[in-house]
Amino acid sequence: MDKYLKAIKQNVCAICVDSNERGGCTLSHKETCAVEYFLPSVIEIVHSTETDEISVYHKLVKEKICINCHEDENGSCYLHEDANCSLDRYFSLIVETIKRVDKNLPV
Numbered sequence: 001m002d003k004y005l006k007a008i009k010q011n012v013c014a015i016c017v018d019s020n021e022r023g024g025c026t027l028s029h030k031e032t033c034a035v036e037y038f039l040p041s042v043i044e045i046v047h048s049t050e051t052d053e054i055s056v057y058h059k060l061v062k063e064k065i066c067i068n069c070h071e072d073e074n075g076s077c078y079l080h081e082d083a084n085c086s087l088d089r090y091f092s093l094i095v096e097t098i099k100r101v102d103k104n105l106p107v
């Protein structure tokens with residue numbers, strides 16, 4: 001898990017709107033980053049299916065993660081609507097980073 005976290009910090013936190021100029025997270029202790037919180041589940045999803053179609057992974061995230069997160073009974077999430085979910089915002093980059101770690105490619 002450490003290698004994935006390290007790569008995510010390098011690739012995603014570095015550009016995240018919630019990071020400072022050195023890539024450090026600015027969320028308070030009361031806030032939770034969906035990228036960090038759900039990373040094990042996202043890795044599991046990426047490893048469960050081999051595809052270049054990001055929409056396939058996105059559908060699985062909705063089915064397996066969002067349903068237990070902030071999604072309402074209509075399948076909507078106010079954090080998604082406000083572009084306020086880090087997992088959602090950087091999803092393509094997160095999947096790409098996981099795949100690069102798996103292939104031992106530089107991240």
Ligand code: SF4
Pocket residue numbers: 009012013014016017018019023024025026027033034035036086
């Ligand atoms: S909110 Fe998440 S993705 Fe953004 S800097 Fe913090 S830990 Fe990284």
Ligand code: SF4
Pocket residue numbers: 034065066067069070071077078079080085086087088
């Ligand atoms: S889009 Fe919403 S429901 Fe899905 S992970 Fe992000 S905050 Fe949770």
